[in-house]
Amino acid sequence: MSSTRSLQYRVLHDRLKKEIVKGIYKIGDTLPSENDLCAATNLARSTVRHALLQLEKEGYIVKQRGKGSIVAATRRSLGLLSFQGFSASVNGSSVSTLSVQVPKISPWPSPFFFPLSIEEEHAGCISFSRVRKIEADRVMWETTYLPNLNLPRFARTFKVEHSFFEFLAVHHQVEITGMVQEIRAIHADVRTAKHLRIKKGDALLVINRKYSTSRSSLNIYSTLYCNTNKYAMSNSSGTMPS
Amino acid sequence: MSSTRSLQYRVLHDRLKKEIVKGIYKIGDTLPSENDLCAATNLARSTVRHALLQLEKEGYIVKQRGKGSIVAATRRSLGLLSFQGFSASVNGSSVSTLSVQVPKISPWPSPFFFPLSIEEEHAGCISFSRVRKIEADRVMWETTYLPNLNLPRFARTFKVEHSFFEFLAVHHQVEITGMVQEIRAIHADVRTAKHLRIKKGDALLVINRKYSTSRSSLNIYSTLYCNTNKYAMSNSSGTMPS
DNA sequence: CAGTGGTCTAGACCACTTT
DNA sequence: AAGTGGTCTAGACCACTGG
Numbered sequence: 001m002s003s004t005r006s007l008q009y010r011v012l013h014d015r016l017k018k019e020i021v022k023g024i025y026k027i028g029d030t031l032p033s034e035n036d037l038c039a040a041t042n043l044a045r046s047t048v049r050h051a052l053l054q055l056e057k058e059g060y061i062v063k064q065r066g067k068g069s070i071v072a073a074t075r076r077s078l079g080l081l082s083f084q085g086f087s088a089s090v091n092g093s094s095v096s097t098l099s100v101q102v103p104k105i106s107p108w109p110s111p112f113f114f115p116l117s118i119e120e121e122h123a124g125c126i127s128f129s130r131v132r133k134i135e136a137d138r139v140m141w142e143t144t145y146l147p148n149l150n151l152p153r154f155a156r157t158f159k160v161e162h163s164f165f166e167f168l169a170v171h172h173q174v175e176i177t178g179m180v181q182e183i184r185a186i187h188a189d190v191r192t193a194k195h196l197r198i199k200k201g202d203a204l205l206v207i208n209r210k211y212s213t214s215r216s217s218l219n220i221y222s223t224l225y226c227n228t229n230k231y232a233m234s235n236s237s238g239t240m241p242s
Numbered sequence: 243m244s245s246t247r248s249l250q251y252r253v254l255h256d257r258l259k260k261e262i263v264k265g266i267y268k269i270g271d272t273l274p275s276e277n278d279l280c281a282a283t284n285l286a287r288s289t290v291r292h293a294l295l296q297l298e299k300e301g302y303i304v305k306q307r308g309k310g311s312i313v314a315a316t317r318r319s320l321g322l323l324s325f326q327g328f329s330a331s332v333n334g335s336s337v338s339t340l341s342v343q344v345p346k347i348s349p350w351p352s353p354f355f356f357p358l359s360i361e362e363e364h365a366g367c368i369s370f371s372r373v374r375k376i377e378a379d380r381v382m383w384e385t386t387y388l389p390n391l392n393l394p395r396f397a398r399t400f401k402v403e404h405s406f407f408e409f410l411a412v413h414h415q416v417e418i419t420g421m422v423q424e425i426r427a428i429h430a431d432v433r434t435a436k437h438l439r440i441k442k443g444d445a446l447l448v449i450n451r452k453y454s455t456s457r458s459s460l461n462i463y464s465t466l467y468c469n470t471n472k473y474a475m476s477n478s479s480g481t482m483p484s
Numbered sequence: 485c486a487g488t489g490g491t492c493t494a495g496a497c498c499a500c501t502t503t
Numbered sequence: 504a505a506g507t508g509g510t511c512t513a514g515a516c517c518a519c520t521g522g
Contacts, residue, residue, distance in 0.1 A: 007491070033507060044493045046288070049508085065508045066501035180478035184470040185427040185447040203445045205427040208474075228426035232450075236422035249510070275488060286512045291489085307489045308520030 008043055012051040020060050020071055021169060030068040031061060094135060099160040100195065101129035105148055113182070113208040114221060123147040130160050131195055139231050141195040145221040168213070175214040182208045188225075196227045205233060250285055254293040262302050262313055263411065272310040273303060336377060341402040342437065343371035347390055354387075355424070355450040356463060365389040372402050373437055381473050383437040387463040410455070417456040424450045430467075438469045447475060
């Protein structure tokens, strides 16, 4: 199924990852110790360690000497610009989502902001659109586009209020593996101004993103219009103290 | 000197890293093979591999089965927003730098856009400012701030036309280890408009950054005003195909 | 073909955390 | 003291690259 033949560390890694994603191990739980895993799988410890190191690199667990391998947030979000960590915790502020357009099938917008493959072009496009709020402020208008490809019943089963990436992981075993984005400052047009409750001409941040996924034919695209008047977009990378 | 005691994989890692940074191994060169390194260091192969895996994770080398460990770009630049790779290659377009303010010692701007430690506050501030051009277009006005701390003769020796991070690495053995940034869209004020040759009120992208370095007391701060009318800012993370 | 890195084993000792 | 992950050894076989 998944490209690689049967590398033993891969098999163990995949098994543990599935168990984490499915919730058999919950955030904060401790995985079986390396020695336990050795005993259970009949693998050498370095092989078990290799599997765990992969999981750690992917952000699924954190290893702590003397304690064990502890399940971390199910999903990393490295390098993504976000409102200080959007869907998750924004300093305890209440975050909410308004549906602007439920998933619908349509042709790709033209011109599109990233070049499309023939396969994608051909498949047609599913798009949906939503507005994100922090407290009472409308801070972001987001439209997501994806090819209508091997995602049966998607348009009917996805609820716009949920996390899209979580939905893909749980229902389609699709994970985000990379992202490229392009950022500009523009003046708001009438339509955008209306969605974000600002004035036409106000300064606005627009981000065009392309996500690659674990399914090589599936890329996901999105456009974000961000009102940064009150909340800035932020991100970090590398190791920052405290 | 460097925190860790004398882990053997660390020692080898540090040695190879220095040799790469100093140019003993140049970009594209192949490092000695794992077996050669084993022989030269009297270490087991897995220990040598551990050292090389660290280097790979940091972006100094790329390992290729059947070929060897190949030296990659001396410096990763993960997650940094840039004009499609600024100082380096912007599609062959000619990039240039104008000096607006040579390094000078002054108090920290107040209010500053990131909280400062007492030590930093105390040390005073060195700042300099420059405008970046692509072809004839002024695309970015950048001001950099750093504490006047353990960098003897910096204000006199640094030339604003050079790469600041390269200067720090070569002359002060300081490396960037992480970054956090905050991004907003604003309307240009008169001063910024003048530097970038745009009209007051034009939409502008402003980025405030804090870099942490390998010297724990030394953080570097910068503010970037970007005219994204013609050139967007972009970056990528994770693994993107092609 | 020889040489490279990738996987894997079966041990060992150490540093740290918890009981 | 018992259990955890971190480091390290000295082997082995495999898959891939190049001459």
